[in-house]
Amino acid sequence: MQALDIAVLRGQFPALNQLVDGKTPIFFDGPGGAQVPRPVLTAMTDYLGHFNANLGGPFFSARATEQQAQRARQAVATLLGADRAEEIVFGANFTTLTFAVSRALSREWQAGDEIIVSALDHYSNVSSWQQAAADRGVVVHQVRVDVASGGLDYAQLLTLLGPKTRLVAVTAASNTTGTLVDIPRIADAVHSVGALLYVDAVHFAPHERIDVQAWDCDFLGCSAYKFFGPHLGILYGKHRHLERFTPYKVEPAKNVAPYKWETGTQNWEALAGVEATVEYLASLSGLDAAEHDLEARIDLAFARSRAHEQQLGAHLLARLAERPWFTLHGINDSKGRTPTFAITSNRHTPTEMAEYLGHHQVCSWAGHFYALALVEQLGVSEGVLRVGCMHYNTQAEIDRLFALLDDMPY
């Protein structure tokens, strides 16, 4: 497999080719939101500049909007490995879509039923379920984190599953430690007790290939702004679930899936953007679009990007190991993880490090990243410094990060 040409792909990102106070910025804030390549920007402004319309009008721009939406739905279905475009729902963001699903699913819950959330998760995939459960008198269990791996305590999850379990909500990868979760392994166990599986793939999506059919998840959500696209929430649901469950909706709006889940006017320019985002991702394969289908191109693209990200991860871990004043929270391996690293130092607080880096145009975050229970279990009350690499990052940028951290007065 040929390596990604990082210089060429970086050339497509205006953000990576600007000067801020005379310096080229470095973006290690990808887990909070990735930078966007030019074809995505062009698709969005082209849509707004030529067609801005709503659906159903007897004129060209309304028809173009409808066709654009359908192409975006199909492209995202292929990206997620869904069987059909009608299994894809668009919305404001992952959190809003998850609240909509929690309200719809919980309509069928009875007092005494149980659901399971995880301590590894961003709280949008926790609070939405806890609040729906509270409304219905449903018991909520929270699976612990396995502190050594920064991942999920699978053994505890298995003990919590039982005949009363209605739903398990879990992330595919921690947005803080980067540790991956074995979703197919969970899916079998969840389905064996007749429960549904709701997966948060927001952090996973820019790094690894998603395959909702192979994973056999009932629902999966992600956000395009984390995988080089616009601010757009995406929900996959097995078609039979999207048909059967009843979301809150406005009376005259279409009552069939997926449209009944899409409230109000959609962000059509973001749909134009997400179609271009999928094409950008597929282009990382280097394969000719005329000769290879989108699925095959996406498969190879993720294999190539993973190889580069694992090299970045190995490089970062090696630099970290040379500096014993840092603590890495999570697995000390470039495999089994995304290249997202949770770091603390006995010289500076996470906030001091992020502010110092920000002053030098290196973007990173400090805090808990809404993974409240994880940070509590890790025992890091001031949070962590999160250094998140994307496929557009380089080893030279990692070296610059450590050079700056070395220079920090203490």
Ligand SMILES: Cc1ncc(COP(=O)(O)O)c(C=O)c1O
């Ligand atoms: C793992 C994870 N889940 C959920 C969210 C929330 O996503 P959204 O901003 O699309 O609501 C985030 C955002 O940072 C996240 O990292």
